[in-house]
Amino acid sequence: MKNIAIKPFSFILILSLVFCLTTSFTWQQTWGTFLFRSASFKMKFPKLPDATDKDNLLLANVQADGLTFQVAAHYKKNFDLKKASSLLKESIDGFINSGSDKIISQKDNFTVENSPATEVRIQTSDGMYIIFRTVITKDCLFQFVLTSSSGFPAESVSDGFLNSFELL
Secondary structure, rough: OOOOOOHHHHHHHHHHHHHHHHHHHHHHOEEEEEOOOOEEEEEEEEEEEEEEEOEEEEEEEEEOOOOEEEEEEEEEEOOHHHHHHHHHHHHHHHHOOOOOOOEEEEEEEEEOOOOOEEEEEEEEOOOOOOEEEEOOOOOOOEEEEEEEEOOOOOHHHHHHHOOOOOOO
């Protein structure tokens, strides 16, 4: 039986490689909180979202683990909170194809960050499962969309995304 000696440099190289592999795996499994200054909010995503910000509309989205996570923030609009319920209804009505999409559940009259909100779960005619939430503040209309082609995501995932929203 031969003794194999590992040179100190080789040992450090192997140790570094193992550390990098485990660190990158861990990073991919953990969510990060991302700050969106223009629309004055922060939120968790499973990884760095692609974001565009133009004409007072911020769009951020990520695809991870067979799911799509999206946020649209229409900011600097001076929304009338007295008309919030009609604006939230219009937002949902504009999102749903009433002829072919099936509303699985709808949650109205609740608040997120002390602002009026509504949420609907939809199964589309083409097999998509969608959770669509809207929140309105006096300065911004937020729309959150979580989609999957293999059923509604686990509550821990949908709650981890939707309930991470915080105003700045």
